[in-house]
Amino acid sequence: MAAKKLRRxxxxxELCERLSRHQITTCQDFLCLSLLDxxxxxxxxxxxxxxxxxxVSLACAPKMQTAYEMKVRRAVNPSSAFLSTSLxxxxxxxxxxxxxxxxxxxxxxxxxxxxxxCIMMSVLATLPISMGGLNGAVIYIDTxxxxxxxxxxxxxxxxxxxxxxSDEKLFSxxxxxxxxxxxxxxxxxxxIKSLEEEIISKKVKLIIIDSVASVVRKEFDTKLQGNLxxxxxxxxxxxSLLKYLAEEFSIPVILTNxxxxxxxxxxxxxxxxxxxxxxxxxxxxxxxxxxxxxxVRLPKNRLESSRILLEICLAGASGGRKRExxxxxxxLGNTWSHSVNTRLILQYHDLPTRQIxxxxxxxxxxxxxxxxxxxxxxxxxxxxxxxVTGGIKQK
Amino acid sequence: MQRDVGSLPLAPAxxxxxxAAGFQTAQEVLETGPCGLSKEIGISKEEALEALxxxxxxxxxxxxxxxxxxxxxxxxTALELLEQEQAQGFIITFCSxxxxxxxxxxxxxxxxxxxxxxxVGKTQLCMQLAVxxxxxxxxxxxxxxxxxxxxxxxxxxxxxVDIAAACVQHCQxxxxxxxxxxxxxxxxxxxxxxxxxxxYYFRCRDYTELLAEVYLLPDFLSEHxxxxxxxxxxxxxxxxxxxxxxxxxTRLLNGLAQQLxxxxxxxxAAVVLTNQMTTRIGQSQSTLVPALGESWxxxxxxxxxxxxxNNQRLATLYKSPSQxxxxxxxxxxxxxxxxxxxxxxxxxxxxxxxxPRKRLRxxxxx
Numbered sequence: 001m002a003a004k005k006l007r008r009x010x011x012x013x014e015l016c017e018r019l020s021r022h023q024i025t026t027c028q029d030f031l032c033l034s035l036l037d038x039x040x041x042x043x044x045x046x047x048x049x050x051x052x053x054x055x056v057s058l059a060c061a062p063k064m065q066t067a068y069e070m071k072v073r074r075a076v077n078p079s080s081a082f083l084s085t086s087l088x089x090x091x092x093x094x095x096x097x098x099x100x101x102x103x104x105x106x107x108x109x110x111x112x113x114x115x116x117x118c119i120m121m122s123v124l125a126t127l128p129i130s131m132g133g134l135n136g137a138v139i140y141i142d143t144x145x146x147x148x149x150x151x152x153x154x155x156x157x158x159x160x161x162x163x164x165x166s167d168e169k170l171f172s173x174x175x176x177x178x179x180x181x182x183x184x185x186x187x188x189x190x191x192i193k194s195l196e197e198e199i200i201s202k203k204v205k206l207i208i209i210d211s212v213a214s215v216v217r218k219e220f221d222t223k224l225q226g227n228l229x230x231x232x233x234x235x236x237x238x239x240s241l242l243k244y245l246a247e248e249f250s251i252p253v254i255l256t257n258x259x260x261x262x263x264x265x266x267x268x269x270x271x272x273x274x275x276x277x278x279x280x281x282x283x284x285x286x287x288x289x290x291x292x293x294x295x296v297r298l299p300k301n302r303l304e305s306s307r308i309l310l311e312i313c314l315a316g317a318s319g320g321r322k323r324e325x326x327x328x329x330x331x332l333g334n335t336w337s338h339s340v341n342t343r344l345i346l347q348y349h350d351l352p353t354r355q356i357x358x359x360x361x362x363x364x365x366x367x368x369x370x371x372x373x374x375x376x377x378x379x380x381x382x383x384x385x386x387x388v389t390g391g392i393k394q395k
Numbered sequence: 396m397q398r399d400v401g402s403l404p405l406a407p408a409x410x411x412x413x414x415a416a417g418f419q420t421a422q423e424v425l426e427t428g429p430c431g432l433s434k435e436i437g438i439s440k441e442e443a444l445e446a447l448x449x450x451x452x453x454x455x456x457x458x459x460x461x462x463x464x465x466x467x468x469x470x471x472t473a474l475e476l477l478e479q480e481q482a483q484g485f486i487i488t489f490c491s492x493x494x495x496x497x498x499x500x501x502x503x504x505x506x507x508x509x510x511x512x513x514x515v516g517k518t519q520l521c522m523q524l525a526v527x528x529x530x531x532x533x534x535x536x537x538x539x540x541x542x543x544x545x546x547x548x549x550x551x552x553x554x555x556v557d558i559a560a561a562c563v564q565h566c567q568x569x570x571x572x573x574x575x576x577x578x579x580x581x582x583x584x585x586x587x588x589x590x591x592x593x594x595y596y597f598r599c600r601d602y603t604e605l606l607a608e609v610y611l612l613p614d615f616l617s618e619h620x621x622x623x624x625x626x627x628x629x630x631x632x633x634x635x636x637x638x639x640x641x642x643x644x645t646r647l648l649n650g651l652a653q654q655l656x657x658x659x660x661x662x663x664a665a666v667v668l669t670n671q672m673t674t675r676i677g678q679s680q681s682t683l684v685p686a687l688g689e690s691w692x693x694x695x696x697x698x699x700x701x702x703x704x705n706n707q708r709l710a711t712l713y714k715s716p717s718q719x720x721x722x723x724x725x726x727x728x729x730x731x732x733x734x735x736x737x738x739x740x741x742x743x744x745x746x747x748x749x750x751p752r753k754r755l756r757x758x759x760x761x
Contacts, residue, residue: 026466028603031610032643034650039407045449046404054614057607064596064615067525068591069541070552095553102548147537236635243548336634337513338671360514362551365729395474 006030010057011052015042027060036276058063082134083206083252086124087371087380093364097132098252099342101240107257107330108346112354113148113373114256117346118208120377121254123156126173131163134251136175136205139198141191144216146323149178158376178202185219185234189211192241199249207245211256212238213331232335239339255340260331353381400424403453405446406749421450432641444564465619484537486528486624486665489562490734492723496712497697502754503537503623503665506694510670510685511701516708516727517669518549520701521626523732525594527561530623531581534566539623539664540593542615544608546628548642550596559590561730595619596742606647616662623664625655631671645690652694668695707735 006016006025022041024030031053033041038049074081082096088297091097098104098121108115122140127133140147156164156173164170182188188193188209198204212235221229246253330337330345337343343360356378357368370381398412398421416436418424424432425447433443485500494500501507501524506684509517525543528535543550566585570578595615599605607628616622630651638644673686685692685700692698698714711722724735 027607031603031606032647034646043406043408045406045409047449048406053610057610059607060604061607061611062600062604066592066595067552067555067594068588068594070596071556071591099551232635240600247548247598282749303719334513334672334674338547338632343514362549363554365727 006056009056011055012025015052018042027056031060042382056096063096074091079355080341083125083134085121085378086132087356087378089369089380089382090358093358093367094342094361095363098254099363100252101247102341103239103246103253103255103339104342104344105255105257105330105340106344106346107359109258109259109348112346112348113378114346115144115210116373117378118210118256119147119152120155120159121206122177122208123152123159123173123377126176127160127163131160134205136251137202138206138208139195139202139204140177140179141188141207141209142179142181143183143188143209143211145181146210149174152177154375158374176202178204183215185215188215189234189241192238192245195245196248199245199251204249207242207251207253209242209253209255213256213258216332222274232333235332235336239336243339256395257336258331259329277305316384329379362391397422398454398457402609403450407426409438409442409446411435412438420758424450425454446683447634451633455592459607460492461647483663486524486537487530487535488732489523489527490723490725490732492727493710493732494667496710496718496723497715498718501624501665501667502697503663504659505696506652506666506668507697508658508668508670508685508695509699509701510672510713511721512672512683512703515701515703516725516732517701518547518628518681519554519727520732521628521669522555523558524624525626526555526590528629528665529585529590529593530562530566531583531585532576533575534569537623538621540595540597540619540621541626542597542622542744544599544605544625544627545629546605546627547633548598549628552591555591555594556587557729558731559587563587563590564668593621595622602647605630605633606651609651609658612654612658613661616658616664620662622662624667625658625664626667626669627655628669629671630668635686641688645688648691648694652691655694 006019006024007013009027011019016040019025019030019041024033024041035046035049035053038044038053039046042049042052044052066119081095082091082099084091084097085094107119108114119138122138124132125134125138142245151176153170156170156257164173180191182191195204195207199207200233216231216235220227220234242253242255244252319372330343337360340360341362342358345359346355347355347357352372353370354372355370358364358366372381373379400418400421400423403410403411403421405413413424413436418427427435429440429443429447429656432438432447433440438441438446452485483503485494485497485502487494487500488497506667509520511517521543525541528537528541530538532538563582565611566578566582568580577582597608599608612625617623633650634644634656655666655668658664670691671686672683675679683702685698692714695714696716697712702709702711707724708726709722709724712718726733726735
């Protein structure tokens with residue numbers, strides 16, 4: 001809308017030519033000038049310039065709708081407002097599931113199940129609407145090469161055995177999950193920009209980016225000068241593009257994030273004042289399961305796990321809670337936290353149980369659920385769906 | 396009449412020609428007449444006539460101003476202002492502690508800014524205010540309408556439905572307790588449907604759309620004269636990325652602030668803005684400050700900062716011309732924005748919560 005050419009704003013031809021001589025071709029350039037500048041550039045009187053401003057504003061201002069119209073539109077198509085996660089307790093608290101038209105973030109320490117959650121949601125999105133899905137394709141942007149097609153098929157087969165009873169159905173489901181491997185920030189941004197056409201042509205109903213944090217933190221070292229602003233710019237641009245796609249097509253967007261430690265003694269890059277639900281306070285976990293910490297066994301992200309292992313050792317050595325000297329919270333900073341609308345945090349509890357927490361949501365209060373990862377994906381404890389027996393999958 | 400030609404709101408080229416031809420005051424221009432003007436400066440008779448009309452209008456309004464006629468002058472005594480302010484209503488927030496701190500609620504004709512970390516409740520308060528401004532007058536509200544300009548996409552209709560339903564229920568309880576006729580009549584029109592239909596929602600995707608919308612807002616408000624609240628949820632979001640030229644950003648923000656003040660005054664509406672927090676990296680520590688820079692801090696008349704303290708949400712009145720700085724706790728419940736505990740004195744709910752005017756006068760009598 002901003003880049004709309006002035007010609008299409010119904011200004012007269014000669015006026016457009018005159019403005020283009022001053023390098024003012026789009027509505028954005030026009031509206032950024034002050035009234036006096038506009039008078040000088042257009043050569044019109046004050047009153048006329050105000051009329052021109054109104055004309056150009058009409059060309060790019062958004063349309064008005066009342067809240068009632070929005071509600072009616074929602075009521076007409078209730079199933080399309082959410083993507084059910086098939087976790088009964090979580091859906092109830094979130095008023096239906098992952099909301100369509102906004103960004104949802106999943107954050108956790110490594111190995112808690114972010115990728116598992118994403119794979120599970122991909123299966124759910126391809127299901128028909130009668131079963132709680134969105135009957136559409138899925139775009140999966142993978143930056144860590146963690147996606148496993150075998151796991152996708154396994155979850156589908158075990159979670160909905162009645163539906164996926166034939167190989168054909170499984171294959172058609174896998175055909176609707178489009179995987180893109182992007183390894184740099186620039187390519188991720190380029191991919192997001194190209195998504196608009198893909199969404200229309202492939203009838204996509206879910207976008208997953210796993211994970212935003214890994215590619216950003218690889219490229220931007222925030223200790224170097226100037227990198228912090230570059231990083232915020234990249235994130236903000238990505239966030240606004242994704243928001244536009246989510247709203248325009250009314251689809252959910254799921255992003256995954258990592259965690260970071262904020263040390264309050266060192267020159268902290270981000271200050272505190274974070275929501276208490278965001279503060280993961282790993283110290284509880286450290287005390288209870290120091291011996292057999294799962295992070296030690298995980299093969300992926302060796303660097304990450306060794307860093308956290310160091311923290312664990314330090315905490316253990318000094319004996320007890322290290323809450324004063326730092327807190328563990330979602331990465332990517334404050335500005336990113338403003339951009340996502342819903343935030344779910346996964347954490348370790350007593351292995352094999354983990355917990356999923358709703359940390360930020362416009363409709364849900366803070367709540368916690370316990371789950372395990374089974375062959376059929378996530379299973380909430382206390383859910384009416386009974387656990388499928390059969391080993392616990394580590395990854 | 397003695398106004399200098401250079402200060403007239405004519406097209407610059409025309410002004411330059413007048414000055415070059417030797418005209419100095421507006422009176423000379425008026426005396427010459429259209430035909431003489433067109434011959435002297437070399438413009439067509441129609442253009443000359445147009446220019447003369449502009450000059451005449453300017454001089455006429457100048458004259459009325461200097462003659463001291465009331466008209467649309469913005470001059471009045473402090474006593475008149477005092478009477479106006481007292482008669483003016485407030486938009487209550489349903490959290491009586493916050494209303495007390497603000498002196499009755501969100502004030503009309505002023506810009507109130509709400510800053511806070513993500514997830515602390517800024518959008519919740521905005522949605523609550525959009526519902527509260529519509530409360531009928533007999534219940535102590537303003538019976539107005541609301542404009543909601545959303546730049547972040549965090550407006551959830553379902554949540555507004557919850558808040559509105561709770562508000563209607565609250566009013567119904569009061570009506571049952573007091574059984575007055577105008578209460579019941581007002582309740583007929585104060586329903587969920589009417590509340591939602593009077594929230595005008597605009598979704599602005601970038602700062603150009605926001606600027607365009609604010610330019611068009613005066614016309615919109617003239618058509619919908621019952622609007623008493625303009626909410627811009629997320630004034631920081633469109634201005635925080637992709638702006639290499641920070642001076643342009645400051646200029647645009649200042650222009651926006653000025654337009655909003657004019658809108659607030661002319662249409663007797665309250666303007667509520669939400670801002671984000673950003674980190675300021677100091678020598679040894681970093682602090683969280685409201686975003687958009689120091690100069691933006693001057694734009695808002697009243698500034699509220701929402702923050703956390705362990706598990707409690709707190710609201711601090713950071714800047715206000717008439718109230719003192721204080722911090723109060725608040726809650727976000729399924730019904731909306733509320734106090735931490737219900738106020739102890741509930742024998743006269745109308746007196747304490749719903750009718751801020753009564754409360755104000757009682758404070759005066761002290």
